[in-house]
Amino acid sequence: MKITTTFTSLALKLVGVIILVSALIDYLFLAIPLQLSNRNWQIDFTNTIVDRGVVPLLAVSLLVLGWWITDNTPNSAPPSKAVRLPVFIISSLLGLLFLLLVPIHLSNISNVSAQFIQEIDQRASAQEEEIQGFIEQLDAIARNPEQIQSEIEQRNQVINSGGNIQGRQLNPEELQAITSQRDQLQELLTLSQSPSDLETRLEETRTRLQTELRDLQRQEKQRAQTQALRQTLRTGINSFMLSVGYIVLGWLGIKNSMYGSPRKPSS
Structure with missing residues (x-):
């Protein structure tokens, strides 16, 4: 089969139309349901359509190439503005959309980032209070040596029994944790005998945390x-580069469709 320019032009225009319509339908379904008040939805939507933004641009380029082949084929039908003009208008509108998305996306990212940083600060403030509460709890425990001694003896019993608690055998990790707790309590009991050393250690712990x-x-x-x-x-x-591509193709196509010189008849 001989591949003619007419067949090539038809194939390019057919593929271009299919890709363009498919991309526009895809954009439509991506926007449903609309959540314009949700900044995270706006960011996700913008990222998605920008990632797929080259697909309609490719479709428009294929259509332009197909029309160019048709226009330069002898004895072909004259160009129809009713077919070409809507495609160039769609290209211009897509260019405007991608251009508007640039400042909108920048604003959304800035606001969401500021909100996230504020949440980090709030969590840090809450954890600061938890640290202060933990230090105060340690201080209160240290002022009660009898309670500390009782806690140490309970853990010593578990350790001396090989990790057996009421008939249940602890695994090595649990036994190691109890041993570590016993050692910390023992250190705290020692510090409780010297208030100045205790205060210094608590302050060091607070500073480290x-x-x-x-x-x-x-x-x-x-x-x-x-x-x-x-x-x-x-x-x-x-998004900015896509807007430039769509706008250039769209406006040049509209200008050529509206004011282009008519084709000279073939001799």
Whole structure:
């Protein structure tokens, strides 16, 4: 079978139409149900359509190539504005959509990132209070040596029995945890005999826990800011480039369709 220019043009236009219609239907279903008040939904929707944004652009390019072959084929029918103009209008509208998505996406990412950082700060404040409560609890326990001694003896009984509690045998990890608790209680009992040493140790513990918490808080903020910057640059730049491509094709196509010179008849 000989592949003619007419067949090639038809194939390009057919594939272009199928891809374009399929992409537009895909965009329509991605937008359902609309949740315009939900910033996370807006971010996910923007990321998805920008990732798929090159598909309609490819479809428009195939249609333009098919029309170009038709226009340069002798004795072909004159171009129909009723077919070409809607495609270029759709391309222009898609270009406007992707252009508007750039500032909208930047704003959404900024707001969600700020909200996430605020949640990190709130969790850190709550954990700071938990640390303070833990230190106060240790201080209260340390002021009651009899209770500490009782706790130590209970754990010693479990350890000396080989990890047997009321007929249940502890696994090695559980036994190790009880041994560690016994050692900590023993250290606390020793410190309770010297109030100044106890105060110093509690202050060291508070400082260490607060430092670890602040380091973790700083790392979480850095990850959140890095992720926000990555999404901003990736989606924002891609959306802007897509808008340029669609607008150029759309407006040049509209201009050519509306004001282009009529085809000269073949000799």
